[in-house]
Amino acid sequence: MEEVAARFPFWMIGALLGVGVWGMLGKRSLVKKLIGLNIFQSAIILFFIVGSMHTGATVPILWHGQHNPHAEDFVNPLPHVLMLTAIVVSVAITAVALAFMVRLHRAFGDLDEERILDELRR
Amino acid sequence: MEHLPILIPLPLLAASLVVPLAGLWAPRAVFPLSVAAIALSAAMSALALAEVVAEGEALRYTLGGWAPPIGIEYVVDHVSAFVAAVITSVALMVVVAARRAAAREAAGRRGLFYALVLLLLAGLTGMVVTGDLFNVFVFMEISSLAAYALVSLGGRAGMFAAYRYLILGTVGGSFYLLGVAFLYFTTGTLNIADTARLLAETEPNISVAVGAAFIFAGLGVKMALIPLHLWLPDAYTFAPSSVNSLIAPIMTKVGAYVMVRMFLSVFPEGYLTEEVPVSQALIALGLAGSVYGAYAAMGQRDLRRMLAYSSVSQLGLLAVGIGIATPLGLAAALLHVMNHALMKGALFLVAMSMRMGAGVSDVRMLAGVGRRMPVTSSVFAVGAVAMVGIPPTAGFFSKWYLSIAAIDEGLWFVLAVVLASSLLSAVYLFRVIERLYLAPAPVIAGGADDGSESDAAASAQDGGVRESPLDVTLPMALLALAAIVLGVLNVVVMERVLEPGL
Amino acid sequence: MIWQLEMALYALLLAAAVLALWTRDLIAAVATLTIYSFLAATLMALMGAVDVALTEIALGAGVTGVLFIGAVSLMKRRSVD
Amino acid sequence: MRLFALALALGTATLFIAASVDLPDRGDPDAPASNYVAPYYVEHVEEDIGVENVVSAVLADYRSYDTLGETVVIFTAGLAVLLALARRERHE
Amino acid sequence: MSERHESALLHFMVRAVMTPAIMLYGLYVLVHGELSPGGGFQAGAILAAGLILSWLTLGRKSESSIFSRRTLIVVTVLGMVLYTGTGILAMLFGGDYLDYGAIPLEWLDYALPGELTRRQMGVFGIEIGVALAVFGTLSLAADYLTAPRSGDEEGEEQ
């Protein structure tokens, strides 16, 4: 069971990635595409965080006044930093996409990809 | 000039902060500021290129004063200096030429527009000079976000194209990030040189293989490799002219550059050919793309859409060069990066100039424009000839080296496909030239009313069509001229710049 | 960390993701997405990434949720799929 | 398109899961990621910077350039939203 | 309670209690980013959330509020300038870009309590810049996104 627990996160993240891709490319609603995008990106973020763990380690914040900290006591801080960036990027993209969406809704009165395409072809 | 590497993106970044404020309070300063920043960046890139060529080794720069695996470093070697110089100078030309178009298309929002242009360029140059895998992602997202925003200026169709571009572009970026995650978890570092060293030591395993696959899938989206090219035609067609003439020549090229970087300095030699079939996939998709793009371009009536599909075609050739992965193949690809940037810059500027001067971008409506807009039309002719690959234009030589590299590897069909796609591009490009220069002739069949309609349009236009002013035509002509001069002098580029770097 | 709890959280996460894409009521979808973010943040906190968890809650759940709701409330509430 | 999307989604998921087989287990203390650069940050942050939150230290100093890029991303997004939605400035 | 009272109470709660509390928490997160979880991004997001929350509950009077759109742009740019400027300053003092160690800040020792190293000061400066930029941008984005019809329709034509 422990074995399974050690691999389990990867399976779930894989599934989430799949769900995200499906949402982005398979859904017709523009909102749903954006939701899929968010799911996809946070799955990647989770993946990085899972990789940053190690057993018996704790939050990468030094105790006050502690000297000569041992690296194995703390989880790997680097992926955390990267993921802070990734979260910010994903929020930025979401904001821009929402701005586009508001304008698209005003222009087409709809957020369905197919209908917008029909409208554009006319 | 120890700070040279950072000085390539920094002027752009700094100016992008000032420009939106200038847009609010001093709109007149927006354009000069932006151009000055781009010119500065271009000068710094050129300087860096000169220094790298003179010194023969890469300039390294630690950001924040932390040595590489700990901090982030900038590496300006032959290849990155070359690409940086190409994109900044092409961008300079395009931005200057697109001033009037931008003033109209981004009326009242010029500050924001130019700030985003600067950010786009900052992102691209940042991607080029960085020596850190994650930093590539961050700057890729900067440039992509700016590109989405700029594309969205093109009315409601542009907005929709931008939205789809955003979704697909983000898929690409995220795939890249996922790939980097795999590499990071296998090696423990993000620095490119360090990753290369550690990857060479590790046993080939499926994580790295899939990581490579994800990275290339992501970059494939960014450089519009064939099944991932879906965003490109709409984005290029519906974006305002001032934007697509900027994005088309440089944006996808940087994606290609990162691919070259992956082959060159991330994965061990032969890894991407033997362990993971990335090379083979690139060649196959590139060939398919080069033919499909040219074929699709033949059926287009809108000049910009035609050029967009032609980009798909040319990028396919680029991918083939990268996929061949020998030093000669990569050199051919990089030379093609330069050539295609010059040619596409010139051609999209032509499309812009024609929209401004003749008010049309439908190929069928361009009849007789050749006489009214002589400079624009001759730039188109030169660009087209270079695109087809007729010596001694630059376009010929990248195809030439590409063919040599392909034959060297025994890939005969590559030669055949390259030649076939050149022919196809001749078909659609010369069709436009016919239209431009050969008076209203209803050659392209399609019913009598079709012909008479375009005749009527042509005669109606005749009064209104006039050549664009000098600030549009001069940069355009310079780009076209560069396509010829650099073609004749290609050996200099190859021997002084590309070969030492590969 | 208790692996049973972790597994349950992952399962909930997946369920939230699927639900967010499934439901045709966009407000509900956005709400589910916010829940998804919270669950992800919880997992991150459990794995020792408190900084990331805090950011995910503030930015991922909070700001994204607000922006989504703000934008979606201007639009049609139902989606086609 | 839908089939393509479904194939891509399944492909991504399977590819990822297949690839994760060779990754170090979750929590493996011997994982390369935890043993190469990361320890440096934890062990030297005190003397280098004197910041107790290692993540903050890495974010704002060791890899501050990434953070700059990240802030620029936010800034770009802000400008993009403005460009898409802002009323045009009339006085120009 | 009458509707008017209710509204007044809401105003009071939001204006005097909630928003300041959230903002204060944001500042805390910012200042303590070096010691505990948090930092510029989180702080900026929390500050923005405070502002947006007050907008959402009370309705936006962005023109009259101290955070007008123009102000927010300036705040954003200010944050960015703080960040890039710190980097350039380091270059001017002979270090690499963003190498805070090169900026001589010893004179600050007299002004501030405690023993702050140059790098700590640099980190702090950066975090403030980030917080400002994030706060400004997110507030702006939320302002525009939640406004019923803030843009004009000129851009909608083909």
Added chain:
Amino acid sequence: MGEVISSPLPFLVVLAPLIVAAAAPMLGRWPNAREGVSIAGALATLGLVAALLPDALEGKAATASLVELSPGIEVTLRADAAGMLFALLASFLWVLAAVYSIGYMRGLEEQKQSRFYAAFALSVGAALGVAFAANLLTFVLFYELLTLFTYPLVVHRETPEAVRAGRKYLAYTLTGGLALIGAAAWLAMLGVDASFRAGGFLGEQRWWTDGQLWALFFLLVGGVGVKAAVMPMHSWLPAAMVAPTPVSALLHAVAVVKAGVFGMVRVLIFVFGADLLRDMGAWQVIAAASGATLILASFLALRHDNLKRRLAYSTISHLSYIVLGVALLGPLALTGALLHMVGHGVTKITLFFCAGAIHVRTHRDQVSGMAGIGRQMPITMGAFALASLSMVGIPPFILFTSKWYLGWGAAEVGQQAFLILYMVSGVLSAAYLFPIVIRAFGERSPAFPRFGEADARMVVPIASGE
């Protein structure tokens, strides 16, 4: 190949037409100045080529190297004997064509004359480049430029028909050019020094497999064969007849098809070499193709009533004379082929000029409409008659000499069948050319205005008479 001396002359020869091309559009407002420049440029070019002659006669090849095009491959121009022959032909005929064009273009008040003169000069420049190209890449370079520069000429009329012809022209010649590029790339990749040498450079490398050699053969011969209009790659040539007559003259006599034929000489003799071709048995392929073309084209010429079209098929037929002569791989046949190249150039230009003159004066293009025309335009038709005699191969004319050599050459290598072929085709030439002459002089028909065009066409026949 004898001694090599360094000289800027070959470069200047190619440059001179470029200067004309640059000047022509600038002088667009002063037609007299423009055409003066054109003629002066043509004469200057001829002078420069002539200046190269003494060295060439002594067996020295003046060589000029320009920029490096690809590592190790420079643009090199070298005036060797074969190249000199072609260059002399092209530059000499350019002078005639330049003079003639004035009358023709003004007579018909054609549009865009500046573009015409510029493109004409550029085409001649490219043809001279082809003549002097010392290696395969330089050859390809100028060969492609020739395609490009002649395109505006082919579509000069800008009618739908012209545009269609232009497309066809581009499609054929660009494909041929690409085949050449492919072959050149292959050789460059192998590091073969692709400088033209008498006896060929492929034979020096002994490690070719048969398959590779054949592939190269088809790429190269196919590439030059398009411009040489060997069937089945000929159909662009009759289509291009829609262009103004001086252009036809350029295509048929001065530059394009001659460049193709000259390329055939280069490829067969200077790339492969006679020995290698004989070993491969490849010459039979060309001989068969060109032999078939010879006869078929003659028959097709018979069927066409349009004068220019008839002449076009005649060109196709006569080009195959040359190609066949080269392919026979005998020294006599080669001499005959080169002579025929020159002779055909001179003769065909006369015929075309006559056709053009008729068109200018009478606007008639059909053979059936030319009854009695000889009475009205005696000089023109006289020249036409002389040229026809030469074409058929009647003794005092140059084409008799070349045919003599060709036939003798065929006999020399033991291919009497081709000798017979040559004779049959001579008869066929008579069959499609003489009726025109007879009709022109013999029959009477409605009166024409007096004949006009002066100088150009009066010079030409004299040249044709050797």
